[in-house]
Amino acid sequence: MKLSVLATSVLLAAVSTGAYAYTPGTYTGAIAGQNGPVKVEVTTSADKILSVKIVDQKETEGIGSKAVASLPAEIVKAQSADVQGVAGASVSSAAIKKAVQECLNQAQGKKAAPLALKNGNFEGKAYGNNGWLTVEVTIKDNKIIDIKTPGQRETKYLGDTAIREIGKDVLQYQTLNVDNIAGATVTSTALKTAIAQAIEKAGGDIAAFQKPVSEKIKKVAGITKDSADLIIVGAGGAGLSAAVTAKDLGVKNVLVLEKMPVIGGNTLRCASAFNAADPDRQKALPMTETLKEAVVKAISEKPVSEEHAKLMADVKAKYEAYLKSGSKTLFDCPEWHALQTYNGGDKVGQIPLIRQYSNNVLDTLHWMQSKGSPVMDRVSQGAGALWQRTHQLDAPAGLGLIDPLYQSAVKQGVNFKLGMRVQDLILNDKGRVIGVTATDKVGNKYEFTSKDGVILATGGYSQNKEMRRKSAPHLTPEMVSTNQPGATGDGIVIATRHGADTTGMNYVQVYPLATPGTGALQGRARKMSGLDDVIDVNKNGERFVKEDARRDEFVAAIKKQPGGVVYDINDSSIVKPLNSFNEDVETLVSIGRIYKADSLADLAKQLGMPADKLEATVAEFNKMVEAKNDPKFGRKLFDRPIVKPPFYATPRAPSIHHTMGGLQISTNAQVLDKNGKPIPGLYAAGEVTGGIHGSNRLGGNATADVLTFGRIAAKSAVAHK
Structure with missing residues (x-):
């Protein structure tokens, strides 16, 4: 049956024991909760509520889940849907109670009243x-x-x-x-x-x-067939960059197939942190002694391979030339970016792919600007990054990346088919990929063929719990994710069916500072990129990690803290009315997502932590800013002290964020088989691929990777590489 959706403000009619006679049986009702329909089953005898079961729900863990766990028993005990809701979970509580009341109305033979609407x-x-x-x-x-x-x-x-x-x-x-x-x-x-x-x-x-509606898409017999010059599977950052690049190269008929009813993928939900060595924007940043030590350490260690040794030598040559120049500004170059990416991934990434990435990201950034991306001049070090090369866009979330690409694609005549799930590849008798099969929402079948091949840009598998279980069993099924629901690893499944190789499938990244319960990136007082002005404290008001640490180190440190929840602490100097996700900060304060106070003592009181501890922690940090030194944890980045009221605290917790493993590709984005040979006509870009980030992706590297290899894949497909 279709789920019915009612308003959260419907008044409940109490059903007291013995007040009404029920028709014995089991009844189903559903009401919109916080995150979707809450479906219940109520079983009654002739005069009693025998059981209440919640059979389907997606309420927030730790918030709405409390109502899910407790209210059914309370309703049976009270023999009424009119019970006290769970504090802090009013929407979920109301949904459960109203869904139960709907079932009781059915059991009593009540029908919906006729319409009597006012004009x-x-x-x-x-x-x-x-x-x-x-x-x-x-x-x-x-x-x-x-x-x-x-x-x-x-x-x-x-x-x-x-x-x-x-x-x-x-x-x-x-x-x-x-x-x-x-x-x-x-x-x-x-x-x-x-x-x-x-x-x-x-x-x-x-x-x-609540009347049901028929499916808008009609079921038809047979297979609908169509063709294009180039087929791209996925309309996120990688797919859109590939589509626009193909049109820029003169491809006439570009077809993009997207299984979701919306475009954008994870890129639309991201923070738009984009790493690139960018001399023009980085010249405002100083090269401190601490940063010099980091370079020297990286180029002085024992190499683990000839490729590593060559990369170190290239960085050393660039660094020595930098020192001879007498420059006082930040040192950076594509080779240093590549070496940090390799080292940050625990030296298990593939250096040829990493070099291809770092050598092309600045060109991609400039290309995105030419398409209309509003890149800001300030460069910082994003969360989980290792160097001040993170660019930010002056637009909410990933809109500054997706919107210019989509508008360019539409203007140039790219054909988009949404709600179209690719099921398999089509190969000719020579083993070349020449198209795909697909189905729409109601199961209609399609075949799409192409002249220039197929680019897989389907994203990772953070939302595929079974694939996560097999690849990274330490990630439990109940763990939430920052990813959009379509990130289920489809491209990996499809390509491996035809002999494609994979790499690094056991490497899954958890983001340290997401919204507790939902796993979403948004809901904070500050801009996403840049930790120069922020500290993170535990429930005792104490710092517990260097805030510019690798993401895996940050997550490991958070797991050791009381309750597994920590707090971003910052002052008003970095707060604007709207945050990076276009959320009104004052509204977030009013609904309890962010805490705000005119003093640190009051902020600590709101958080339930010792005021003297938080005040001492902030005072200690402010001294570190002045000295540019963190003797406790070794933090390297300091921009300004936390001194300007009001002060803000944002609860944060880990969330599954990025799957570093995926299809093995060449530097030309060709999908390789298990013998290391390209599968003709098949290309891949973005999070569906592996090999670039190793075991730990640096913050700000994903967006740059996705857009850069989307362009490379399109160029290779058009050239028939």
Whole structure:
């Protein structure tokens, strides 16, 4: 049955023991919770509630999950859906109680009341992905005739797609029982909740707005066939950069197939941290003695291979030339970037791939700027990076990367087919990849053939729990991820079916500073890139790690802290009204996602930590900033002290972030078989590949890798390499 979705403000009618007679049986109901439908089963006798089971839910671990765990038993005990909700989980609690009440109404033979809507404009409000979503609903003659969302700040290509498509469906079908947009579940749920509130204000019964709708895509017999010059699987950063590059090279018919109903992939959700040695922007940065020591140490150690020795020698030559020049600005070059990437990945990455990456990232950055990416002038060291070469974009999340590429692709005539899941490759009798098979949402079958081959840009497998279990069994199934739900490793599965080799599949990165419970990157007071002005403390108000540490080191340190949750601490000097994800910081404070206080003592009180400890920790850090030295943990980066009130604290916890392993490719992005030979016509780029990042990806290297190898893959495919 279709899940029904009701507003979170529907009043519950108490069902006391013996007050009503039930028809014995098991009944199903579902209401929109915080992260999607909460589906329950209620079993009754003639006069009692026998059991309440929650059979499907995606509520936030540690928040909504508390209501999921406790309310069913409370409802059975009270013999009523009108029980006290769980503090801090009001949305989840309301969803459970209302879903149970829906079941009890069924058991009592109650039917939805007829519509009795007032004419006029009515408002509803719910918290979306980036802030409060206000919805204005116009009612006339018992029908919804218009839905508006004035001032909404939901993510372009994700949330705005949900607003547009769900709004259109509600108007057409006059029901809230329409599908969410996969990948934009939070916005989808918020929109339907707000519409439901407006309907209630108009005097409507939400139960009357639950009629199911037929599938919009019709099932057809046979296989639909089409062709293109080049097929790209995936519409994230790698896929879009490949598509635009192909069009720049003159390819006429470029087809992009994307299984999700939205474009952007993980790149749209990222922080846009982009590493590249960039002399023009880095000339404002000083070369400290600590940084000099880091270079000398890296070029003086014993090499582990001839390739490593050659790379070290190249860096040494560049560094000696830098010293002779007398420059006082930051030393950097593609070779140093490559060496740090190799060393940061525990020397298990593949140096030829790493060199190809580092030699081309600055050109990719300039190319992105030419397409319209708003690259900021300030360069810093992003979380988990090892050098001040992280660029940031003046745009929310990854929008500054995806939007220019998508607009360029559309302008140049790239053909996009969304909701199209590629199932397999098509090979000719000579073993060359000449196309793909695919299915749409309802199972219709398609065959797409291509002249220039296929580029796999399907992303990693962070959301594929079974693949994670096999590759990295230390990652438990309940661990959350920063990734979009489509990151399920499809490209790896498809290519290995035809003999493709993989590398580094056991290397999965956990991001240290995500939102507890959801695993999302957003929800913070500061910009994502740059830890120069921030410290992280545990629940005792103490620093426990150097904030510029590798990500795996940071995560290991967090796991040792009380409760596994830590706090970003910063002052107002680096806070703007909207954060990197277009979220209103004051709104985040008002809903308890961020803590704010005019004094460190008050901030500590809000966090439940000793005020004297936090004050002492910040005072100690401020002295380190002045001395440019961290004697306790060895932090290297210091920009400014934490002195300007108000002060902010953001709870953070680890979240699965990036799968470093994937398909083995050549430096030309050709997918290789187990004998190291290219599979003709098959290319790959982005997180679907392995070999570049080793066992630990440096912060800021992923975006640069994805976009750079997307371009390389397109060039190779067009050249038929």
